[in-house]
Amino acid sequence: MQNGICPRPCLTASETECLAHENYFSYISLARAGSSWLHAYLKNHTTAQMTATKEINWFNRRNPKQRQRIDARIRARWEATQQQLLNGEIEMTPGILEYRDRFEMRTDADYKRFFTSRVEPDAVFGDITPSYGRLSQIEFGRMLALFPETKLIFLMRNPAEQLWSRAAHQIKNKSLTVTMEQIVGQWMAPCIPSNPIPFAPEIYENAVQSVPPERIFRHFTEHMFSENADEMLQELCGFLGIIGKPVAKHEFTRNRGRYPPLPEELRKSIVQRTAKSYLWAEKTISNLPDNWRRDIELYL
Numbered sequence: 101m102q103n104g105i106c107p108r109p110c111l112t113a114s115e116t117e118c119l120a121h122e123n124y125f126s127y128i129s130l131a132r133a134g135s136s137w138l139h140a141y142l143k144n145h146t147t148a149q150m151t152a153t154k155e156i157n158w159f160n161r162r163n164p165k166q167r168q169r170i171d172a173r174i175r176a177r178w179e180a181t182q183q184q185l186l187n188g189e190i191e192m193t194p195g196i197l198e199y200r201d202r203f204e205m206r207t208d209a210d211y212k213r214f215f216t217s218r219v220e221p222d223a224v225f226g227d228i229t230p231s232y233g234r235l236s237q238i239e240f241g242r243m244l245a246l247f248p249e250t251k252l253i254f255l256m257r258n259p260a261e262q263l264w265s266r267a268a269h270q271i272k273n274k275s276l277t278v279t280m281e282q283i284v285g286q287w288m289a290p291c292i293p294s295n296p297i298p299f300a301p302e303i304y305e306n307a308v309q310s311v312p313p314e315r316i317f318r319h320f321t322e323h324m325f326s327e328n329a330d331e332m333l334q335e336l337c338g339f340l341g342i343i344g345k346p347v348a349k350h351e352f353t354r355n356r357g358r359y360p361p362l363p364e365e366l367r368k369s370i371v372q373r374t375a376k377s378y379l380w381a382e383k384t385i386s387n388l389p390d391n392w393r394r395d396i397e398l399y400l
Contacts, residue, residue: 121216124247125226125340126159128233128307129255130298132265134321138255139228146337146344149223151215152195156202158211159239160231178203212246224342228253233303240310251340252311256300256381257321258391259374260367263287263297268359280359281366288373300377320381322389371399 127135136154143150157174161167178199184190201214219225233254235243244250257265267283270276276283287297307316317339323332330346337344362370371378378396382388388396 120221121212121219121223121225122247122249123222123224123341124215124249125224125251125253126232126243127226127228127230127253127255128235128303129230129253129257129321130233130262130303131230132262132269133230133255133257134324135228135230135255137324138253141333141344141347142226142342145347147224147342148340149219149225151198151218151225152193153198153202155229156211156214156227157229157231158205158208158227159235159243160229162236162239174199174203208242208246224340226253233298235306237306237310240307244310250311250315252307252316253336254304254307254316254318255321255324256318256377256385258389258395259297259300259377260362260370260395261391262321263370263374264359264362264367281363284366284370288369297374299374299380301380302376304380318385320385320387320389320392322391323387326389367395368399371395375400 127138129135139150139154142148143152157170161170181190181196181199185192185196190196198214198218201210201217205211205214215225232239263284264280267280267287270283271278271280304316304318317336319332319336323329326332333344333347378392378400381392382396
């Protein structure tokens with residue numbers, strides 16, 4: 101141990117080449133679709149070998165501005181953690197070791213090694229970074245170059261409720277003084293192309309150009325918290341090739357927002373603006389949740 105920091109796990113080149121590590125999956129849903137709950141479930145109640153770090157934020161560094169923003173956030177967090185270690189305020193944990201390795205990540209090979217140095221060769225493991233739903237063919241190509249058998253999880257949450265939740269989350273995390281209605285209004289403005297509202301069919305069609313449909317799990321976030329949650333989770337476990345246990349639907353709710361209900365008139369506007377997602381889901385995926393069906397019947 102040097103300066104209170106443990107050395108990184110080390111593998112020789114020959115050992116690395118012999119490791120299979122084929123059972124990688126990624127997540128292409130958007131933010132506020134249940135990613136924190138899903139990560140906690142997979143890590144604590146299944147045979148998947150999940151890292152403590154939920155979001156690696158690697159493939160979404162698509163341009164210099166995004167790389168700078170993501171890298172600055174990771175650097176600030178690591179430097180603060182490192183200072184706490186040096187001051188003896190905290191002790192080293194596997195999660196902190198992970199974050200150090202993420203801070204030092206520079207290449208796609210480093211990204212792969214982040215996992216292969218931690219999980220068994222035949223383990224199922226993955227990266228649940230919500231913004232991977234916006235990846236291009238180039239980024240998917242890089243992902244597949246590392247893990248050719250990549251599987252993808254695509255969870256869809258009611259678009260109006262997801263957007264409303266995103267607004268509340270932004271106000272909380274960034275200490276904003278604007279209202280949720282103002283944030284949603286900005287996102288919906290057609291004159292702001294830098295922050296468009298992504299549509300479910302576009303996310304899926306983009307992904308399926310790189311990953312065959314049989315390796316993409318499509319489901320609704322609402323079903324993870326319904327009376328039939330166990331059925332949905334067992335379907336997911338079967339898709340990933342892991343064993344999972346039943347779990348109370350509200351066991352992991354630390355990241356669940358608390359905010360006022362979405363005003364009905366604004367809900368109508370969002371539903372009509374995101375109609376493409378509602379109608380695509382209704383047409384292509386069975387067992388539409390009640391809140392999706394209600395929005396379609398009332399506003400489309």
